[in-house]
Amino acid sequence: MSGWRLLLTRPAEECAALAATLADAGIHSSSLPLLAIEPLAETPEQRSLFLDLDRYAAVVVVSKPAARLGLERLDTYWPQPPLGPRWFSVGAATGALLEDYGLDARWPAGGDDSEALLALPAFREALAGHEPRVLILRGEGGREWLGEQLRARGVQVDALALYRRYCPDYPPGTVHARIMAERLNGLVVSSGQGLQSLSELAGEGWAELAGRLPLFVPSPRVARLAQELGARDVVDCRGASAAALLAALRDRPAPA
Template sequence: MSDWRLLITRALPGADTQACELRRLGYHAAVLPLVAIEPLAETPEQQAQLSQLGTYRALLVVSQPAARLLLARLAATGRRPPAEPVFAVGAGTAAVLQEQGIDALWPASGEDSEALLAMPALHARLARSAGRVLIVRGQGGREVLAKGLHSHGASVDYLELYRRACPALEGAALLQRIQAERLNALVVSSGQGFEHLRAVAAEHWPALARLALFVPSERVAGLAKAAGARHVFVCAGAGTAALAERLAVSAAP
């Protein structure tokens, strides 16, 4: 058993899945979601986008919640998924799509916007013609991805299916959970997840800032360090494989 004792803070059901995978690898992993996924009501514009998926040059799905909600929308209305492979930000997102028979491609290395933009298959798709690209996501985010797509001559539409809410949780309860299970590391899966951690911790943040913090990108690491986090470990994405790879080469306190 590893000396790392982790608190997984991403939204359900991904948090439970990641914790189970980490336990199989020999890590103690507790779950306390600090991000709640709230589906958004479907708008007429979104209905039009879903009915015209086949007209987009490429469809990019940038999170597991986005993949699940896209599948639910398609199933509820009897619409067909796109014929060409969908581009997913990582293996976890691709797996959600593949479980429902949708062909999905994802970066061989990395699970972020930069890795997605570097995919040769995406370059080849965009090279056929400029066309429109649809990014399936939650509210906000992925501006780097949109900017990169624009540089390839593509126009970008967004299909926003959910918002990320901060659950009602007291900072004292968060700290007590960490102390009770002798946890020595926190795991966040996004910039917004880190902001929720800060918001929940409130006056207890200085105590939590002394713990190891595993983050999915340099951008989130910058947010954490600016807020006073002392021991920040950058993973190559938010997936379990990226986290496990970083844990394996990082000494536990």
């Protein structure tokens, strides 16, 4: 795997953690964070949702920022976590934050995505009661597909946006210059929004990059979006974790 030289595009803190794991495996990476996190101010409606936690069959936490910010509010409003809801995360890293807090959290082992969560037996069991309600802790506009799928199954869904993601400002040509300077031969994105930011920042050079470099994505949905944006070599890691990326890298040789 040491032939890989990857461009990482996650938020800065996550880029640093992933880069360290890749370095331990002998893989060079270059971090260009294309998502920054900004907590959102709490509204009265959002406060009301959190005070009603005990009325939900399940709480789904979709990311590490959602876990950190959601647990801060849990501390504020619930000295003891309510007994009603069961807690779920989309991925293991987010789930670990919930467990460290003391919650009995579950997550799918077969993939860090909404599809895997919907197939999780424990999640289905939690929603088996009469008129189940689910609260999704997320970023602004995140995991819309998950909410749509649950509503189609007769579940009442509330979404609580705790933060927004935005792309930091970079000079034009930054992506191409970084790839050329460090001889990078693979691109890594962790979400559809990150992919969109990468394509926009690459500008006119995106078509060439998307046609030449392998693009590692976390889920089938992001893979479909990448193909719609013209990426020719899309690798679905079936998860956004470092372990999922490393497994995908092991399955294919690095480009010359």
